[in-house]
Amino acid sequence: MQIQFLGTGAGMPSKERNTSALAVKLLEERGTFWLFDCGEATQHQILHTTLKPRKLEKIFITHLHGDHILGLPGLLSSRSFQGGEELLTIYGPAGLKQWVELTFQLSQTHLNYPIEFVEVMEGIVFEDEDFIVTAKSLQHVIPCFGYRIVQKPLPGTLQIEKARELDVPNGPLLGQLKKGLDITLEDGRIVKSSDVTGPPKKGFIVTILGDTRSCENAILLSENADIVVHESTFNHATETLAANYGHSTNMDAANVAIKAGAKNLLLNHLSARFFPQDIKNMLQEVQAEFENAHIVEDFAEYEWYQDKLSLYIQE
Structure with missing residues (x-):
């Protein structure tokens, strides 16, 4: 399993960071990938990767702010031209289906594949023989969710x-x-x-949180997770702004990972107000409390393999 970040900025795009989107690549597990959020120009970002839109199986939207959804109509439309014919399931808060369908109606956009919309509420939003995806409400300025992906135990090694x-x-x-x-x-x-066969092997647990203040549900979703993707829109010096706008600081994210007993923390959704030295300082502050932390960049790809997280370098 790999996680590739397509947009790591907050609010609006910058030269260094596009708006929010990340892909969970499950090519070995199920031959597809899942997309979490779809900010403006996500399909442009995909062009710089090996991702194939026809392999896109599911999209999970955390909330309806523009920097998390404005790339959705374009990506869905282009998927029709890129060989996508299989069912695509889109999970998100109430209102997402209405917005997408109205956009397509007014633009006279027609797709050659079916879309299933699932209105997210707290609890299990998807389950099959391999995975369980659970959602919980977070504390933002509009309804927002975090998602917990649990891979069910894998068969033991054949003897x-x-x-x-x-x-x-x-x-x-x-x-x-x-x-x-x-x-x-x-x-x-x-x-x-x-x-x-040997004993079953533990599957991975990945938690992907939308925009949020520090809250109990963020900790519950992150409990014993192998990887937690947490927003870090602000730093400790701007924590008042974070609280006012329903966001987290780098240290809020670290505290969630510590309290949850998570193994790795990926800091995402950074404000454009920060210069490279600021970001370096933010990471040092977090790593002083939680060593296995990283601040992600656009196109960074992390691979989870044999219970270890590493920055994946495409050959």
Whole structure:
């Protein structure tokens, strides 16, 4: 799993940072990617990556401020021209469906694929055999949500010698055992997956928070997460502004990660008021309290592999 940031700025685009959008790449897990927020010009940012809009499966919108949604109509429209034919599901607060459909109606935009809108409320918003996505309300100036992605436990490693001792032939039956499925051999014997595989492996937990003041739900969503993506619109010196505008400081984000017992913290959604030296100072302040913290930049891609987070370098 990789997380690639397409826009890391707050409010409006700058030369260094576009408005909010990030992709959770699940190409190995399900052959798709999920998009969280879609600020202005997100589709332009995608052009500078290896992401393919036809592989976009789900979009999760945290709230309806323009810097988080104004890129949505353009991206949805372009997906039609780029081979996207599969169902696209869009999750977001009340009003999102109305805004998108009215935009398409007035612009006479027609898509060649279906869209399913899911109005987000607190609780589980998506679940299948592999993932659970839970939403909770945050504290911003308009309704806003954070999302917690939990990958369900993965099948244990196939112990090939044990399988051979039970006369399991090479081929598809081994693959079924590896996936956690029991099989029946030609002689009628049943081989249980649990008899030839190791213990299940823990899946990853990723928390992606929308704009918010420091609040209890941010901590609950981030509990024991492997990665927390938290806004850092302001710094400690501007904490009054943060509180007034429903945002967090870098230290607010650090406190959430600490209280939640998270492993890694990615600071996102930075105000354009900060110069490079300011951002460097912000990171140093956070790392003094929470070592595994990073301030992200546009196009930065982090990979979660074997319980370790690393900056991923595209070959």
